[in-house]
Amino acid sequence: MPSRAPELLGTEAPRLFTPPQRDLTPQTSAGFTFIDFAEDVLGLTLLPWQKWLAVHALELRDDGRFRFRTVLVLVARQNGKSTFLQALLLWRMWADRIPMALIAAQSLEKAEEVWAGAVEMAQGSPELAAEMLEPILAAGKKELRTTFGSRCKVQTANRKGGRSLSADLILLDELREHHTWDAWAALTKTTMARKNPQTWATTNAGDDLSIVLNDLRETGLRQIEDPATDFAIFEWSGADDCDLDDRQAWAQANPSLGRTIAEESIAAAKTTDPEWVFRTEVLCQRVNLAAVSPLPRWPHVREPGSTAPVGAPTGFAVDVSWDRSRAWIGAAVRLPDGRTHLEAVASDEGTEWVLPRLRELCERWSPVAVGLQASGAPASTLLGELEEFLDVPVAAIGGADLARACGSMFDAVANGTVRHPGQEPIDSAARHASIRPLSDAWVFDRKRSPVDIAGLMAEAMALWVLSTIKPKPKRTAPRRIR
Numbered sequence: 001m002p003s004r005a006p007e008l009l010g011t012e013a014p015r016l017f018t019p020p021q022r023d024l025t026p027q028t029s030a031g032f033t034f035i036d037f038a039e040d041v042l043g044l045t046l047l048p049w050q051k052w053l054a055v056h057a058l059e060l061r062d063d064g065r066f067r068f069r070t071v072l073v074l075v076a077r078q079n080g081k082s083t084f085l086q087a088l089l090l091w092r093m094w095a096d097r098i099p100m101a102l103i104a105a106q107s108l109e110k111a112e113e114v115w116a117g118a119v120e121m122a123q124g125s126p127e128l129a130a131e132m133l134e135p136i137l138a139a140g141k142k143e144l145r146t147t148f149g150s151r152c153k154v155q156t157a158n159r160k161g162g163r164s165l166s167a168d169l170i171l172l173d174e175l176r177e178h179h180t181w182d183a184w185a186a187l188t189k190t191t192m193a194r195k196n197p198q199t200w201a202t203t204n205a206g207d208d209l210s211i212v213l214n215d216l217r218e219t220g221l222r223q224i225e226d227p228a229t230d231f232a233i234f235e236w237s238g239a240d241d242c243d244l245d246d247r248q249a250w251a252q253a254n255p256s257l258g259r260t261i262a263e264e265s266i267a268a269a270k271t272t273d274p275e276w277v278f279r280t281e282v283l284c285q286r287v288n289l290a291a292v293s294p295l296p297r298w299p300h301v302r303e304p305g306s307t308a309p310v311g312a313p314t315g316f317a318v319d320v321s322w323d324r325s326r327a328w329i330g331a332a333v334r335l336p337d338g339r340t341h342l343e344a345v346a347s348d349e350g351t352e353w354v355l356p357r358l359r360e361l362c363e364r365w366s367p368v369a370v371g372l373q374a375s376g377a378p379a380s381t382l383l384g385e386l387e388e389f390l391d392v393p394v395a396a397i398g399g400a401d402l403a404r405a406c407g408s409m410f411d412a413v414a415n416g417t418v419r420h421p422g423q424e425p426i427d428s429a430a431r432h433a434s435i436r437p438l439s440d441a442w443v444f445d446r447k448r449s450p451v452d453i454a455g456l457m458a459e460a461m462a463l464w465v466l467s468t469i470k471p472k473p474k475r476t477a478p479r480r481i482r
Contacts, residue, residue, distance in 0.1 A: 330458025
């Protein structure tokens with residue numbers, strides 16, 4: 001019988017990491033006591049990489065405080081980041097009896113998932129459960145409390161998160177989704193007056209919009225050999241130039257491979273994912289998105305701070321991200337000089353907000369119509385609702401018209417007959433949108449684009465609406481018959 005290939009196991013140590021100042025022992029790292037707590041008190045079986053991370057990230061200084069105030073962990077998705085953070089939280093609360101810990105993520109829902117897992121973990125431990133008060137479960141105000149005064153609150157990652165609080169432990173999940181420094185500034189400054197604080201930021205690889213992660217990663221790599229640094233980076237990732245079939249790179253980015261992640265699962269993802277998705281989500285690599293733009297002259301029509309006059313001819317359109325995570329409303333407004341002002345006038349998570357926001361916009365701007373793709377697109381599920389409840393025409397844009405919309409936007413940008421105020425998500429979409437053929441034309445491709453291009457699609461369809469749909473004649477009072 002042919003010999004069976006050896007099982008592929010994830011690597012215990014990260015590919016890139018801040019080295020310790022000295023040998024790590026129970027006297028020089030609190031990671032050993034954390035491991036004992038997680039396994040003996042919480043009943044967890046930590047994976048080898050989680051133990052390695054605990055020992056290295058919880059290195060101690062000579063005075064007994066943590067060497068690192070900030071810990072950045074990059075690892076591919078589904079490897080056990082959340083479980084590690086939950087155990088870390090409970091250890092700091094029960095072993096160190098810290099007064100306050102904060103959990104934050106880009107959405108409140110994500111932060112509450114980590115919090116709920118920690119609560120469930122604590123309730124499953126008789127030792128911890130005996131010292132728990134009833135958790136506060138009010139929406140947006142969830143809190144884990146103990147009889148000895150240690151608390152954990154959930155915060156939304158925004159400019160208001162954590163202000164007025166003082167915290168000993170900050171857990172920031174999915175740092176890649178932080179597109180501004182607002183949340184980082186608000187949350188991390190809650191540790192300024194604490195004697196032995198830590199901020200943990202965990203994530204997989206980011207993209208061009210992940211400005212906080214990208215900057216912090218560069219800082220961590222720049223200081224990686226500095227023995228005086230109090231900033232640690234631990235990155236499990238494939239080498240930048242690795243082949244997609246490189247099994248060793250799979251193991252480098254997925255330390256749980258062969259334990260909780262099957263090699264077959266990664267092979268299946270490689271078969272179905274666009275390359276940039278596989279590199280980002282599975283190999284934990286930041287992909288260079290500087291590909292050839294389908295709108296190469298987009299920067300030349302940017303006019304920062306420009307606004308559109310209310311009352312001018314206007315078209316609106318709605319589009320939804322291919323994963324349905326976010327919806328966009330785009331506007332096209334005809335200017336007195338003959339050009340068209342393009343702008344994403346609204347964007348938020350989900351789609352429930354779209355109809356009420358459109359009603360407000362339509363009441364103010366009186367657009368000729370609101371457009372969205374007729375079928376085969378995430379936004380098409382909104383068609384019936386908009387047709388029923390909007391007081392303006394709704395234009396269902398089919399395949400040929402969608403190609404015309406994309407082509408018209410290309411021509412308008414190339415000819416300089418449009419302007420836009422400069423919005424980073426839209427600018428990024430214009431730089432990096434992928435296209436796919438449609439008969440003898442092409443359209444922007446939501447799924448295969450490395451960034452969310454739904455806002456750009458909404459603007460292109462709004463331009464088509466404004467250029468194509470004729471406004472209804474204004475009603476006039478009927479003449480009296482004498």
